[in-house]
Amino acid sequence: xxxxxxxxxxxxxxxxxxxxxxxxxxxxxxxxxxxxxxxxxxxxxxxxxxxxxxxxxxxxxxxxxxxxxxxxxxxxxxxxxxxxxxxxxxxxxxxxxxxxxxxxxxxxxxxxxxxxxxxxxxxxxxxxxxxxxxxxxxxxxxxxxxxxxxxxxxxxxxxxxxxxxxxxxxxxxxxxxxxxxxxxxxxxxxxxxxxxxxxxxxxxxxxxxxxxxxxxxxxxxxxxxxxxxxxxxxxxxxxxxxxxxxxxxxxxxxxxxxxxxxxxxxxxxxxxxxxxxxxxxxxxxxxxxxxxxxxxxxxxxxxxxxxxxxxxxxx
Numbered sequence: 654x655x656x657x658x659x660x661x662x663x664x665x666x667x668x669x670x671x672x673x674x675x676x677x678x679x680x681x682x683x684x685x686x687x688x689x690x691x692x693x694x695x696x697x698x699x700x701x702x703x704x705x706x707x708x709x710x711x712x713x714x715x716x717x718x719x720x721x722x723x724x725x726x727x728x729x730x731x732x733x734x735x736x737x738x739x740x741x742x743x744x745x746x747x748x749x750x751x752x753x754x755x756x757x758x759x760x761x762x763x764x765x766x767x768x769x770x771x772x773x774x775x776x777x778x779x780x781x782x783x784x785x786x787x788x789x790x791x792x793x794x795x796x797x798x799x800x801x802x803x804x805x806x807x808x809x810x811x812x813x814x815x816x817x818x819x820x821x822x823x824x825x826x827x828x829x830x831x832x833x834x835x836x837x838x839x840x841x842x843x844x845x846x847x848x849x850x851x852x853x854x855x856x857x858x859x860x861x862x863x864x865x866x867x868x869x870x871x872x873x874x875x876x877x878x879x880x881x882x883x884x885x886x887x888x889x890x891x892x893x894x895x896x897x898x899x900x901x902x903x904x905x906x907x908x909x910x911x912x913x914x915x916x917x918x919x920x921x922x923x924x925x926x927x928x929x930x931x932x933x934x935x936x937x938x939x940x941x942x943x944x945x946x947x948x949x950x951x952x953x954x955x956x957x958x959x960x961x962x963x964x965x966x967x968x
Contacts, residue, residue: 659705662705662708662709671709671710671711672708672709672710673709673710673711673712673713673961674706674709674711674712674713675712675713675714675736676712676713676714676715676719676723677714677715677738677877678873678874678876678877679699679702679722679873679874680698680702681695681696681698681699681702682873682874683873683874684698685873686786686787686873699727702727703726703727703728703729706723706727706729707727707728707729707730707731709729709731710731710732711731711732711733711734711961712729712731712732712733712734713734713735713736713957713958714733714734714735714736715735715736715737715738715877715878715900716735716737716876716877716878716900716903716904717735717900717903718875718876718899718900718903719735719874719876719877719900720733720735721876722874722876732961734957734958734961735957736953736954736957736958737878737903737904737953738878738880738883738953739883739887739948739949739950739952739953740883740884740886740887740888740946740949741853741857741884741887742949743853743854743857744857744860744861744884744887744888744946745857745861745887745888745889745946746861746888746889746943746946747858747861747862747889753861753862754767754770754771756858756859756861756862757770757777757862760849760851760855760859762817762847762848762849763777763815763817763847763859763862766815766845769813773812774812774813775812775813775814775815776812776813776814776815776863776864776865776928777814777815777816777817777862777863777864777865778814778815778816778817778863778864778865778866778867779816779817779818779819779859779860779863779865779866779867779890780793780816780817780818780819780866780867780868780869781818781819781820781856781868781881782818782819782820782822782869783820783821783822784820784821784822784823784824784825784828785822785823785824786824787871787873788869788870788871789869789871790824790828790869791828791831792869792895792916792917792920793816793867793869793920794828794831794832794835794846795917796917796920796921796924797814797816797841797844797846798835798840798841798844799917799921800814800843800844800921800924800925801814801840801841801842801843801844802840803921803925804843805842805843808925808929810929810930811843811925811928811929812928813843813844813845814843814844814845814924814928815844815845815847816844816845816846816847817847817848817849817859817863818846818847818848818849819848819849819850819851819856819859820850821850825848829848832846856884857884857887857888860884860885860887860888860890861888861889861890863890864928864935865890865891865892865893865927865935866881866882866885866890866891866892866893866894867892867893867894867920868881868882868885868892868893868894868895869894869895870882870894870895871895871897871898872898872900875898875899875900876898876899876900877900878900878901878903878904879894879904882894882904882905882911883904885942886910886942886945886946887946888946889939889942889943889945889946890942891910891911891935891938891939891941891942892905892910892911892912892942893911893912893913893914893920893923893924893927894911894912894913894914895913895914895915896913896914896915897915901913906941908937908938909937909938909941910938910941910942910944910945911938911941911942912927912938
């Protein structure tokens with residue numbers, strides 16, 4: 654159990670200062686992934702968060718859905734202010750294709766795709782993961798196998814896909830073994846999957862260089878929002894992502910800057926629609942993502958947190 658809130662409350666009482674809690678998720682919902690919703694420790698942890706949360710002077714949270722949960726479920730009565738996450742300044746769109754090609758040529762994991770990208774016969778996707786059980790990566794792998802089959806039979810004009818998966822985690826080897834087996838069986842003929850472990854700067858530039866981002870975040874609470882999508886939008890990258898949780902529509906506008914899916918079937922449909930024909934749908938999503946990239950921390954912080962702390966704000 655996290656004793657941080659208790660210590661913070663005691664210190665604030667002694668110093669006669671106010672305490673503001675910044676909620677990004679709930680500890681009890683993350684614990685429930687491992688122990689189950691009905692486990693006594695999950696219930697104790699939830700009661701702990703609820704009890705000590707009520708003593709705070711104010712709260713920030715990352716979604717309107719989370720604000721409702723704090724009010725209705727945890728019974729928080731002090732002010733709750735929604736402060737949506739925004740990307741770090743390093744996540745920026747590239748100004749032109751040559752910048753993209755220059756970066757992709759410099760990165761060992763992507764250099765082999767540049768020639769086909771220039772020729773228009775290949776597209777790059779990126780997905781970031783911690784390779785943990787809360788992200789079912791088999792959804793993406795199955796969708797890529799089906800895309801490859803469609804590109805080999807029913808829709809020969811579909812481009813080949815290069816898929817870069819970034820991150821490390823406990824299930825990585827399990828999925829890599831499965832990918833190798835599928836490749837040996839010829840089920841990924843039109844798809845090449847590569848993994849990468851990148852610096853923050855490299856990752857930001859990769860997002861700005863590819864065609865589409867894929868997010869498999871499922872949300873333990875249903876009301877947190879994935880920073881990986883925030884970062885993708887910061888780089889002007891449109892997103893397809895798992896959307897079966899309450900807060901998803903607060904981050905992604907369907908058909909404007911991204912698309913949601915709730916099954917492998919839906920993901921396959923999106924990939925074929927976006928990469929088939931003239932790619933008009935993908936171009937529209939790109940425009941929406943570029944517009945979203947203009948929203949930065951100052952746009953969120955100044956009118957919300959700045960106002961709470963009495964900082965000057967000039968809209």
